[in-house]
């Protein structure tokens with residue numbers, strides 16, 4: 001298993017959930033991986049688990065707040081000093097901010113965009129100069145099926161995720177001549193703490209979970225490693241002509257016209 005051998009990857013929000021699964025999958029495929037995470041203790045624990053599971057030594061945790069451009073730049077500099085130039089960046093860190101548009105506070109709007117859109121741009125901006133100078137690189141942005149479907153009451157998360165697709169396409173075109181590919185993945189329902197927290201916040205969590213399952217064509221929720229396998233593909237040399245694209249990983253849910 002060495003589809004990413006010799007590559008250096010950085011994954012934001014990799015302390016848990018989809019980001020942790022991507023970091024693990026990358027390490028299994030031979031990449032050196034930096035887990036860029038807000039909570040350094042979570043990142044260190046996950047990095048230790050990945051080292052133990054894969055036997056890889058080149059897995060490190062770096063404290064990063066994706067909302068702060070300077071913090072992301074420092075994390076890239078630390079990664080490059082310890083592992084080498086970043087070949088692959090996965091902008092995965094994200095938060096759910098689900099509000100009614102007219103009762104939403106300014107703070108809700110700002111923290112959603114700070115993480116879910118500014119965070120992605122901060123990551124891209126930090127690695128692009130090096131990738132362009134080296135003439136190679138792959139950026140994978142974790143969007144969502146909310147990037148093209150709307151659920152009432154989930155504002156403004158889908159607005160930010162639509163922006164992630166726009167950013168992916170714009171940067172993919174800007175840097176295509178430099179052999180830097182920028183793609184997105186749009187996961188549907190994936191079983192992570194984010195999803196568990198959302199179910200728990202509903203008046204009847206068990207019923208909410210069942211209602212979600214009932215909506216799925218495959219009658220199950222996706223697992224983080226199923227998104228991670230797509231990230232491995234996009235990061236690898238198996239996808240050299242895939243650029244400015246988005247791959248949906250939702251078991252077919254967003255293709256369904258009617259429930």
Ligand code: NDP
Pocket residue numbers: 012013014015016017018019036037038039042064065066067092093094095096115119142143144145186187188189190191192193194195
């Ligand atoms: P989780 O909440 O499980 O994990 C998100 C991670 O991001 C956490 O480790 C969190 O750290 C970290 N994080 C949050 N804010 C920042 C920040 N400012 N800087 C650095 N790291 C940060 O989420 P998921 O794994 O479920 O989601 C990952 C991505 O996938 C997100 O972009 C999400 O929008 C997207 N997605 C998820 C879906 C799902 O069903 N789970 C569906 C569609 C898209 P901490 O815990 O310390 O805050």
